[in-house]
Amino acid sequence: MFDPWGALRRLTHIHISFIRMPDGVPGRTDGLRVIWLDKRLQQDERRCALAHELVHMERGHDGCQSPGIEYQVCVETARRLILIEDLCSSAAWARSHQEHAEDLWVTPEVLTHRLTSLTPNETAQLSLVEHQNR
Template identity: 40%
Template sequence: MDHPWRRFRAKEGWTLIWSTLPDGLKGFTDHTTHTVWLDKDLQQTDRRCTICHELAHIERGPVPSDPILKAREESAVERQAARELIDLDALLDALKWAHNVPEAADVLWVSDDVLKVRIEHLQPDERAWIEENLADP
């Protein structure tokens, strides 16, 4: 299991600030001040997912200002965070017994949205492996 909090602590020179963020914004990374802002009202699972998302922003660099490039970057960051948070073996185990997305997300300790991104962007070989192993009794 990925431990994004440990990874964040290992980032020298970066500061975390808990604050009230505008509606809909869970986190924000400021590369000029090396600061990550997280909404103080997030629940534990959303905190874990959001810090992983912000770590991807740290690793990938500042978000472009162009709206199209910005949207592409956000999508890439979402995919990266989902892949880091959800190991393929753990995903298979969750899918074997869960009856719905919220149930699977709960056991994987991620948000429904993160789980959906992970599933939607499985590589063809990953998807084939999941389908093959889900078919096994």
């Protein structure tokens, strides 16, 4: 499982600032040295927002991105945070989308991005698990 906090520890030039985001977004980055996270976020939300901003930084993004770029970052964030093995394991018993997200330690939105971007092979793996549990 991808650990965004561990990745951040290796990136010693990046500073995290916990603030009350004025526009309600969970996080933002300048693309170089600073990631701002909303201090009102829960632990799973902080984890997801940090991973998301790290992907932006890796790609050299600063400022607002187009919806297409933002979607690509959301999908990459979800793929890093949710391995297919973990997704299948949790799907075997989770009774709701919320419960599934909680088990995977992600937000429901990140889980949705992961589910909607499955490869054909991943879809087959997940379908097999779901079929076995009917």
